[in-house]
Amino acid sequence: MSCMMPVSESVHRPPQLLLAPMQGLVDDVMRTILTEIGGFDGCVTEFVRITHTIHGRQTWLKYMPEIKNQNKTPSGTPVAIQLLGSDADNMVQNALYAVNLGINHIDLNFGCPAPTVNQHQGGAILLREPKRIEHIVSTIRQHLPAHIFLSAKMRLGYEHKDLALDCARAIENGGAQQLTVHARTKIEGYQPPAHWEWIRRIREIVALPLVANGDVFSLDDYQRIRQISQCDDVMLGRGAVMMPDLARQIAAFNRHECIEVMPWSEVVLWLEKFLLLCSNKNAASKYPSARLKQWLAMLKQHYPEAEVLFNLLRTLTTITDIQYTLQKYIATL
Numbered sequence: 001m002s003c004m005m006p007v008s009e010s011v012h013r014p015p016q017l018l019l020a021p022m023q024g025l026v027d028d029v030m031r032t033i034l035t036e037i038g039g040f041d042g043c044v045t046e047f048v049r050i051t052h053t054i055h056g057r058q059t060w061l062k063y064m065p066e067i068k069n070q071n072k073t074p075s076g077t078p079v080a081i082q083l084l085g086s087d088a089d090n091m092v093q094n095a096l097y098a099v100n101l102g103i104n105h106i107d108l109n110f111g112c113p114a115p116t117v118n119q120h121q122g123g124a125i126l127l128r129e130p131k132r133i134e135h136i137v138s139t140i141r142q143h144l145p146a147h148i149f150l151s152a153k154m155r156l157g158y159e160h161k162d163l164a165l166d167c168a169r170a171i172e173n174g175g176a177q178q179l180t181v182h183a184r185t186k187i188e189g190y191q192p193p194a195h196w197e198w199i200r201r202i203r204e205i206v207a208l209p210l211v212a213n214g215d216v217f218s219l220d221d222y223q224r225i226r227q228i229s230q231c232d233d234v235m236l237g238r239g240a241v242m243m244p245d246l247a248r249q250i251a252a253f254n255r256h257e258c259i260e261v262m263p264w265s266e267v268v269l270w271l272e273k274f275l276l277l278c279s280n281k282n283a284a285s286k287y288p289s290a291r292l293k294q295w296l297a298m299l300k301q302h303y304p305e306a307e308v309l310f311n312l313l314r315t316l317t318t319i320t321d322i323q324y325t326l327q328k329y330i331a332t333l
Helices: 028-037 057-063 065-069 088-100 115-119 123-128 130-143 164-173 196-203 219-229 238-242 246-254 264-282 287-299 305-313 319-331
Strands: 017-019 042-049 079-084 105-110 149-154 178-182 210-213 233-236
Touching (some): 017 246, 028 238, 028 264, 042 057, 079 088, 079 149, 088 130, 130 149, 130 164, 149 164, 164 178, 196 210, 196 219, 238 246
Parallel strands (some): 017 042, 017 233, 105 149, 149 178, 178 210
16 A cells, blocks of 8 residues: 655645545445545535426435435535536526525536436537536526535546537636546546546646546555646545545545555445445335445455355345345354
8 A cells, every 4th residue: 555645735725535426326325334434525416317397305305315414424524416407597496496405515417428318418418518518507606696616527528528628618617616527538438547637638727626536446546646637636436436445545645644444344344334224215125235236246346355245145135135144244254
């Protein structure tokens, strides 16, 4: 494990570490677990898709139950709600409804690569039209109360990167107060490499706070993305799920400390709590089983032991059987 000194920090505040809004992966339960493990300064919900309706209270609470906890996870980490859409006026109406519920940070999605979303003029498809992006951002900013924080997340483009700088300028000109850049185009999906040097190019032409995102799977990756992008702030995505204590390691590093990587024996205890929280949320569906197996499949990238546990649970469907097998497995460690 590398324990070199951190790269130069901003003089006005320490580096921020954010948890990415990964659709179908980081819901409120995963946010609860990962922020309790520690290291994160903030997180963003899965996107709320805005089409032709104004969502009611239950929809907002579904995506962000943290509204009931002053927009924070149980461990106290701030949460932002993410909106995805292309109808600026309807996005304003939904944003104002969310604000009336108490939400104080809205994030705009200009990066989702999902074909269904893009076919309906949402997410990364908008990166073809910087002026449209500016119109969406500026319309929302103009209608929001001044104290509501507005940020955005983008990729480097749709098919190519030719408009990356224009899109970043559009988001800044529209009045966003922070921009996160996932360093790939839509077409590149999640295939390596992430083009961190392009974040640096954006860093050179916009003044708003910039957050670097893409392919941070280790402490070494974190150091390199900051060095190459010249950004203090970083957003973790899949790496935080594959290595649940990655944010905790990074936070310790930024305090000039060096800590041990979380052992598998601790990981399984978090898995047990994760299953319990999933069961409390929706015990009558396949949700707890599917989510636990999904996480185990990702943990295999870093913990070989996860494959053994995954195989033990693979054919089990009831929560009772899964809990019993998991507890029996933990007892053998």
